[in-house]
Amino acid sequence: MTSTEIKPKSPGSGVPVTGVVLRWARDESGYSLEEVAAKLGVEESVILEWEDEAAKPSKGQVTKLAEMYKRQKAVFFLPKAPASTLPPNFRKAPGLGDRALNPKELLNIRIASRLQDIVSWILEDKGEGTPFKHFSLDKDPEKAANSMREWLNISVNEQIDWKTPKQAFEHWRSGIEELGIIVLQQSIGKNNIRGFSYKDNFTPMAVVNTSYNMQARIFTLFHEIGHIFTETETVCWKYFSPPTAGQYLQPGDERWCDQFSAAFLMPEIEFFEQAEKHSITVENPTDDIKKARQLANKFKVSVGAASLRLQKLGLAMPNFYNQVFGTLKELDLPEKGGGGIGIPIAERTLSKLGHRPIEMLFDAHRRKRITTLDLADFLDIRTDKIEDLKNLL
DSSP states (O other): OOTTOOOOOOTTOSOOOOHHHHHHHHHHHTOOHHHHHHHHTSOHHHHHHHHHTSSOOOHHHHHHHHHHHTOOGGGGGSSSOOOOSSOHHHHTOGGGOSSOOOHHHHHHHHHHHHHHHHHHHHHHHHTOOOOOOOOOTTSOHHHHHHHHHHHHTOOHHHHHHOSSHHHHHHHHHHHHHHTTOEEEEEOOOTTSOOEEEEOOSSOOEEEEETTSOHHHHHHHHHHHHHHHHTTOOOEEOSOOOOOOTTOOOOTTOHHHHHHHHHHHHSOHHHHHHHHHHTTOOSSSOBOOHHHHHHHHHHHTOOHHHHHHHHHHTTOBOTTHHHHTHHHHHHHTSOOSSOTTTTSOHHHHHHHHHOHHHHHHHHHHHHTTSSOHHHHHHHHTSOGGGHHHHHHHO
16 A cells, blocks of 8 residues: 555444444334434444444444434443333323324433433332222223312312312322322323323323323323322323223223323213203203313313213213314314423422322432432432422422
8 A cells, every 4th residue: 555545444434333223212212213324424224234233333423323312422322222211102002193202202201211210219218108009990080080089188179179170180189199199290292192001010100291281281290190090101292082982991991091191081970960050961962062162161171071071971062072172172282382381490390200209219319229310310300409499399
């Protein structure tokens, strides 16, 4: 080789990442091969070569992959792919419809799973925790809802007296936390999944999407509680209309949790009483969505929830819920504006995580089981905001 010759680049040059880990990270992120290639400005075949270890990405490309997949770069050097944080039934959940989870949904599921893991570890570390009662899916959802009412000890009169849906959500959340259940609020995105649930012997978790209005979140919250108590963790995107006559509810059916949530939030006797005040009876069923909205406001629930209840109890015309389904979807979305802008970080964190996990994390920090940096990391706030959050509690 002369001094003017250029030495060809070695086919093995680049960052020696683990191919199967790259493929795992792409699958877990929810991005398609086409989307990743477009983001990095390369051919799809190049991504496949990296994942097959026939070629290696550059440092800059590894950085872009880490940013896109929301992973630490160190993960790409693991000798094998980590276990998935996503339960298998999440990907093909009945409440998801015929679509795949998107990257934002998957990221929020990972974040929630990570928090549940640390809270579960704290309980185990302290030797605390009380196993949960569970329902069987062959149990009548109405009876299951009555049992839940007794556990929370909140009357319908108290519920109706609450001034706003936000106040109602806070009361329900507080009662649920006392049962040992974590309740998270996450901004998962408009028209994305309404919520999901994780079962656990000691720290089950229900997550609701703040991109829907407060009334819709309340219905979703108790829908997810239904999944927790029946040990059918899943993701949920849409409501299911009441079953037609003779239709059998399969185990794990989303309709059971819809009916449980509706029965809990709108107990039959009290709902009939309120409906009659609006001239709605079994003999005079309604087809008026405005009346459904009035009842929804009374019980601090979504119009969709009230419509489901009306039809289930024979107080609405046949197929009432299906007829107004398109309108209901828009009514479940929040008014324009808001989004948490201008709210202090400590208040946003408390609204997102709830009291239970925050108090447990502070306790672990006080016992020197986690560092201040760990505490800030799990709370997803800066260290200089920790004291603000402690004072807020």
